[in-house]
Each structure stands twice: as structure tokens, then as C-alpha cells.
Amino acid sequence: MRSPRHTLHIVSGKGGTGKTTIASALACALATSGRRVLVCEVEGRQGIAELFGSTPLIGSKERRLLRTPDGGTVFGLAIDAEDALLEYLETFYRLGLAGRALDRFGAVDFATSIAPGLRDVLLTGKVYEAVRRGIKQRPNAYDAVVLDAPPTGRIAQFLNVHEALAGLARVGPIRAQADSIMRLLRSATTVVHLVTLLEEMPVTETEEAIAALRPTQIRVATVIENMAMPTPLNHDQLLTAATRTTQLVVPGWTDKQNRALTAEFAGEAARTLQQRDRHERLESLRLPLAEIAFDPAGIDEAALFTISDQLRDQIRLEAA
Amino acid sequence: MSPPFFDIDAILGDPETKIIICCGAGGVGKTTTSAALAVRAAEAGRRVVVLTIDPARRLAQSLGVGELDNTPRPVVGLDTTAGGSLDAMMLDMKRTFDDVVIAHSTPEKAAAILDNPFYQALSSSFAGTQEYMAMEKLGQLHAQAGQASPSGGWDLIVVDTPPARSALDFLDAPEHLSALLDGRFLRLLLAPARGPLRLMSVGFNLVSSAMMKILGAQIITDVKTFVTAFEALFGGFRQRASQTLELLSSRHTTFLVVATAQRDALREAAYFVDRLTEEQMPLAGLVINRVHTSKLAVSAARALALAEDLDPLTAPIEIEALRRHAALKRVVEQETLLLDRFSATRPAVPRTLVQTLPSDVTDLDALRRVGVLLADKD
Numbered sequence: 001m002r003s004p005r006h007t008l009h010i011v012s013g014k015g016g017t018g019k020t021t022i023a024s025a026l027a028c029a030l031a032t033s034g035r036r037v038l039v040c041e042v043e044g045r046q047g048i049a050e051l052f053g054s055t056p057l058i059g060s061k062e063r064r065l066l067r068t069p070d071g072g073t074v075f076g077l078a079i080d081a082e083d084a085l086l087e088y089l090e091t092f093y094r095l096g097l098a099g100r101a102l103d104r105f106g107a108v109d110f111a112t113s114i115a116p117g118l119r120d121v122l123l124t125g126k127v128y129e130a131v132r133r134g135i136k137q138r139p140n141a142y143d144a145v146v147l148d149a150p151p152t153g154r155i156a157q158f159l160n161v162h163e164a165l166a167g168l169a170r171v172g173p174i175r176a177q178a179d180s181i182m183r184l185l186r187s188a189t190t191v192v193h194l195v196t197l198l199e200e201m202p203v204t205e206t207e208e209a210i211a212a213l214r215p216t217q218i219r220v221a222t223v224i225e226n227m228a229m230p231t232p233l234n235h236d237q238l239l240t241a242a243t244r245t246t247q248l249v250v251p252g253w254t255d256k257q258n259r260a261l262t263a264e265f266a267g268e269a270a271r272t273l274q275q276r277d278r279h280e281r282l283e284s285l286r287l288p289l290a291e292i293a294f295d296p297a298g299i300d301e302a303a304l305f306t307i308s309d310q311l312r313d314q315i316r317l318e319a320a
Numbered sequence: 321m322s323p324p325f326f327d328i329d330a331i332l333g334d335p336e337t338k339i340i341i342c343c344g345a346g347g348v349g350k351t352t353t354s355a356a357l358a359v360r361a362a363e364a365g366r367r368v369v370v371l372t373i374d375p376a377r378r379l380a381q382s383l384g385v386g387e388l389d390n391t392p393r394p395v396v397g398l399d400t401t402a403g404g405s406l407d408a409m410m411l412d413m414k415r416t417f418d419d420v421v422i423a424h425s426t427p428e429k430a431a432a433i434l435d436n437p438f439y440q441a442l443s444s445s446f447a448g449t450q451e452y453m454a455m456e457k458l459g460q461l462h463a464q465a466g467q468a469s470p471s472g473g474w475d476l477i478v479v480d481t482p483p484a485r486s487a488l489d490f491l492d493a494p495e496h497l498s499a500l501l502d503g504r505f506l507r508l509l510l511a512p513a514r515g516p517l518r519l520m521s522v523g524f525n526l527v528s529s530a531m532m533k534i535l536g537a538q539i540i541t542d543v544k545t546f547v548t549a550f551e552a553l554f555g556g557f558r559q560r561a562s563q564t565l566e567l568l569s570s571r572h573t574t575f576l577v578v579a580t581a582q583r584d585a586l587r588e589a590a591y592f593v594d595r596l597t598e599e600q601m602p603l604a605g606l607v608i609n610r611v612h613t614s615k616l617a618v619s620a621a622r623a624l625a626l627a628e629d630l631d632p633l634t635a636p637i638e639i640e641a642l643r644r645h646a647a648l649k650r651v652v653e654q655e656t657l658l659l660d661r662f663s664a665t666r667p668a669v670p671r672t673l674v675q676t677l678p679s680d681v682t683d684l685d686a687l688r689r690v691g692v693l694l695a696d697k698d
Binding site for chain 2: 248
């Protein structure tokens with residue numbers, strides 16, 4: 001049986017793990033010939049614009065960011081809760097004037113900050129709307145939407161729009177909106193990808209996020225090990241190097257140079273051994289793992305395509 | 321030109337330094353830096369309390385306190401020969417908020433507030449509550465500092481700021497929450513259609529009915545009940561928040577901006593440095609964590625060329641070591657470039673570099689080593 005095509009990809013990870021980079025690269029990977037993919041951010045950091053070397057994405061407007069070598073197109077959007085609320089009012093209540101009055105009274109700020117759940121419903125609501133365009137075959141539809149979501153520490157809370165509104169709005173249109181969003185998030189076409197480094201804290205947070213997401217019934221599809229350092233050496237070779245049991249010898253080098261290399265690689269080998277332990281911890285989660293190689297040259301557009309190739313090879317993209 | 325060296329020991333050793341605030345983007349090692357500073361200061365003879373926010377369990381363990389909670393607990397295993405001491409605590413945002421409510425209102429009123437669904441949402445998940453409560457806690461610690469131990473007796477408070485999307489949130493959030501609870505909309509909500517506000521209330525009714533439509537009448541009722549009960553308390557909140565902000569700009573406080581040598585983290589650091597400068601707040605300097613170095617003067621290209629000439633059957637480890645060295649050299653180059661750019665635009669900001677560690681920080685010894693790296697001239 002063929003699994004359904006995923007139309008919404010939610011990318012989270014601890015701060016510093018490179019989730020914005022992975023979200024953007026995933027958007028590129030999904031944008032194969034003729035496909036239109038939207039990548040959204042919700043934290044006002046303008047990380048996507050920075051990554052694609054574009055001017056800031058403002059005013060909650062979708063903008064074309066690039067054409068992939070495969071002939072697809074990637075669009076970007078920075079979602080702002082206040083803009084989303086005003087747009088929501090405009091669409092559902094035709095509140096042109098009152099909407100502006102709301103803003104003047106500080107009510108928009110009030111509503112979006114005081115009811116934190118509401119803020120998240122507005123942010124995910126905009127994503128929901130973009131995904132629905134595809135399902136309903138409306139204009140400007142996307143084949144897939146990638147969400148650069150808040151970090152792992154807050155992801156379950158962010159996506160659990162149901163819970164967020166519990167006790168706040170039990171009835172009313174916003175409740176109905178939250179229910180529709182929750183249905184989309186729980187559907188088989190929505191998946192979460194968690195980005196981690198093979199370091200203690202990000203791995204622990206990944207485990208915690210998976211546990212926290214379980215009751216929400218939202219699917220975690222992949223754990224992505226970012227900035228990995230693959231090595232052909234086996235465990236014993238790494239152990240030998242880490243403990244400096246034998247000195248390395250590069251022909252033609254002075255003893256001092258060889259000693260410096262041995263010392264330097266001992267640290268690297270020790271770190272790799274630790275990373276292998278953490279990789280095993282992640283394997284015990286029984287989720288598909290993807291590995292993205294560390295790029296020492298830093299992240300630019302070329303690096304983005306390299307990462308997107310790696311993602312395409314490792315994540316089942318027809319399903320993913 | 322390299323920036324001035326950030327002399328950590330001079331800051332820690334200055335008895336006039338009473339509060340150190342560590343700021344920076346998420347994931348740069350702020351909590352570790354705060355803990356390492358606290359340990360170093362305590363072992364140099366200061367009586368220190370460190371306020372951490374959501375530390376990893378292993379860091380709490382490394383401080384010798386299995387569970388950190390909302391009350392400062394003594395850290396054991398420290399070298400106290402210089403006469404110092406160290407207490408550690410972890411901010412519990414909801415507990416702190418609850419405690420403030422209980423301490424400043426009658427039992428009935430407190431119960432009404434604590435039960436209000438709107439209060440529960442505000443105290444556990446409002447985006448600015450954590451920052452606000454960190455300030456509240458800092459104010460409390462500062463007030464207690466003068467008391468005798470064990471409930472006080474500190475001469476240095478080290479604060480780790482909440483993991484915000486932006487380092488600036490720590491400074492902005494209290495103002496945001498104040499503005500919100502003291503804002504026009506709430507006042508209108510509480511007292512519409514009277515006196516000079518009457519004229520405005522025509523527009524307001526439109527607004528209010530729109531809010532009801534979206535949110536439902538329930539939430540507005542909850543908010544009204546909450547604000548009525550909270551009103552008496554709120555003046556005190558505002559006053560304490562502004563006192564704490566004042567404390568932050570005093571000569572006894574200094575800010576330490578933490579970053580890594582990566583583009584995003586340095587951009588956040590730059591925002592923060594500029595903001596402190598603008599508001600004439602005291603910036604001690606910049607800590608750059610996880611900096612890579614290499615003592616081997618062989619370029620990346622040369623190392624890769626050498627690796628290619630070696631036989632994978634006889635020298636597999638040498639080949640891998642050379643490949644890793646090449647990657648390391650590229651990282652060092654990249655980091656140097658980013659750090660140079662930062663210093664070129666903000667040349668007066670003192671800086672100290674902390675080398676990347678071969679393993680995680682899990683005990684006091686590791687925190688001491690971080691302390692040495694912080695204090696050492698690079």
C-alpha cells in the first residue's frame with residue numbers, strides 16, 4: 001500500500017541544532033519539477049530570508065524565494081500573529097474598520113498576548129489555510145508546506161492548539177477553528193521532523209519532545225541528526241586514537257607535527273565515540289533516522305542544496 | 321585588530337559587582353556559563369547565589385544538587401578556603417507567580433485569583449511570564465541578599481536568562497506584560513460607558529463585540545474577573561518591576577553577553593550589545609563559547625592532499641585524522657572571519673573565547689575547567 005503524500009512538514013529542534021536550515025533544505029527537496037513548496041516561520045526571526053539571501057519577509061505575504069535545480073519553486077512566509085488576527089477578522093467578519101479600531105485600542109496585542117493559546121491558533125491557522133488551498137485546489141495552492149516551528153522545548157504545547165484553548169474558549173468560532181487545525185495536524189498527511197545534534201542536551205530534548213507529542217496524536221516521522229561527522233573507522237580504531245595508544249605517522253612530517261596531529265585527533269575520536277553512543281540512544285526510539293553531514297564551509301545556498309539532496313536520499317519523500 | 325580582552329576575574333573580584341546577568345540566544349551555553357562563573361566566584365571567596373532557568377538535569381547534578389527548585393540550596397563539594405559559598409536555584413515560573421499573589425493579597429482574594437482559568441493560562445504559558453518572574457525573583461534575591469544565611473547573605477547574584485527566541489526578550493517582556501495589564505483595552509473592558517471614556521466607548525462596543533465573537537463571551541468574563549481581583553496587586557507588581565529595571569541599570573549590575581562563533585548567535589549578540597549601549601546599561605563583555613582551535617599549522621588543502629597520497633589499507637587512522645584536521649581548519653577559518661567581522665563593527669566590546677570541550681559538562685571539575693577557560697587570556 002502506498003502511504004499518503006505528506007502535505008505538511010513541521011520541523012522542530014533545540015535552539016542551535018539548525019532547524020531553520022533543515023526546514024529550508026526540506027522545502028528545496030520537496031520542490032521537484034513543477035512543484036510549489038511554501039516554507040513558513042513563526043518566531044519573527046527572519047531566519048529564512050537570511051538563509052536564502054533575501055530581504056526580510058514582512059507583512060505576512062508569501063514571496064518566491066528560489067527556483068530549485070529540479071525546476072520546482074520555493075516560496076517563503078513569515079507569519080505574524082497580529083497580522084494573522086486582522087486577516088482572520090477581515091475574512092470571517094469583514095471587519096475592515098473595526099479591525100483597525102481593534103488595533104488602535106491595543107486589543108490585537110491584548111488578544112494575541114494574553115491568551116497564549118490564541119496566538120498559537122492564529123499562527124497554525126495561517127499554516128492551515130495555506131495547506132487547505134492545496135486540498136481544495138484554490139488559487140496559489142502549494143504541493144507541500146514546511147513549517148519552521150518553535151524549538152523542541154515548546155513544540156508539543158505549540159501544536160496542541162486544543163489543549164491551549166481549553167478553559168479559555170470552550171465555544172465560539174475560534175474554538176471551531178482550533179478543532180479544524182487539530183484535525184489537519186493529526187491527519188496522515190501531516191508529519192513532524194525533529195532536528196538534533198549528537199550532543200547530550202539536544203538528544204535528551206528530542207526524547208522529551210517525542211514523549212510530549214505522543215498524547216497529541218501528531219506523527220513524528222523522522223529524527224534528523226544534523227552536523228554529523230561520518231567516519232569509516234570502527235570502534236576499536238577510534239578507541240586506539242582517542243586513548244593515543246599509538247602515535248600517528250604522516251610520512252615526511254616532523255615528530256612535533258605528528259604529535260600535534262595525534263593529540264588533535266584524540267579529541268575528535270573521543271567526541272565521535274560519544275556521538276556513536278547517542279546515535280544508539282536515538283536508534284532505540286524506533287523512528288527513521290536521517291543523517292546530515294557537517295559542512296565545515298558554513299551554510300549558503302549551495303550548502304542548502306547539498307543538504308536537500310541528503311534529505312531526499314534518506315527520507316522517503318513520496319511519503320515524506 | 322583584535323578586541324580588548326574581557327577579564328572575567330576582574331569582574332568577579334570587584335566587590336562592587338553584585339549582579340551578573342548572562343544573556344544570549346538559545347543554545348549558546350548560557351546556563352553552563354552562568355554556573356561556571358558562579359563556581360569560580362564562590363571559590364575566589366564571593367558568597368554567591370546562581371539563579372538558573374531550566375537547566376539540563378545533568379548540569380543540576382554537576383552542581384551537586386540533584387533537584388533544583390524555587391528556593392536557593394547550598395552547593396556542596398566546593399573549595400571554601402577563600403571564605404566563599406554557593407547556593408543554586410531554578411526558577412519555577414508558576415510557583416513564583418503564585419507566591420507573589422499569596423504574599424500580597426488576602427487568602428480569599430488569592431484563592432479567587434489562583435482559581436481563575438485566565439490566571440492559570442497567564443501564569444503558566446504567557447510568553448513573557450518567565451522573563452517577568454525571573455525579574456521578580458531577582459528582586460526577591462536582591463532583597464534577601466542582605467539577610468543572614470541560610471536565607472540570604474549573598475554578595476553576588478548570577479542570573480541565567482530564559483531561553484527566549486531573542487536575547488532582547490528579557491528586557492522587553494516585563495514592560496510588555498505591564499503594558500498589557502495596564503493597557504487601554506483592559507481599562508475600557510472594566511469600566512465602559514462612563515465619564516470621559518463615554519465617547520470612546522462607541523468604538524469600543526464595536527471592538528468588544530468583535531472580541532466576543534472571536535473568543536466567546538466566556539474568556540472576556542474570565543479576564544474581567546481576573547483583572548478585578550488582580551487590580552490591587554498589580555500596582556505592586558509594576559512598582560517592583562520598575563525597581564528591578566532600575567537595579568539592572570545601577571553600577572552594581574553588569575551584563576555578560578554569551579554567543580557562539582556562528583552567524584545567528586552573533587547577530588543576536590550584536591542586537592543585545594547595541595540595545596545595552598543605547599539604554600546605557602553596563603555591558604561587561606562578550607563570551608564566545610565552543611570556539612574551535614588547532615595547534616597544527618597545516619592548511620586544510622595540504623592536509624587533504626596528504627590524505628589522498630596515503631594508503632587506506634596501511635594508514636586508515638592517519639587518513640581520517642588528516643581529513644578531520646582539514647574540516648577543523650575550515651571551521652576555525654569560518655569562525656575567525658565571523659568574529660573579526662563582529663569586532664570590526666563593535667571594536668570596544670571586550671571579548672573572551674572559550675574553547676569547545678571534548679565532552680559534556682557533568683560535574684564541578686568540568687565547571688571549574690570552563691571557569692579557567694573563561695578567565696584565561698585567549
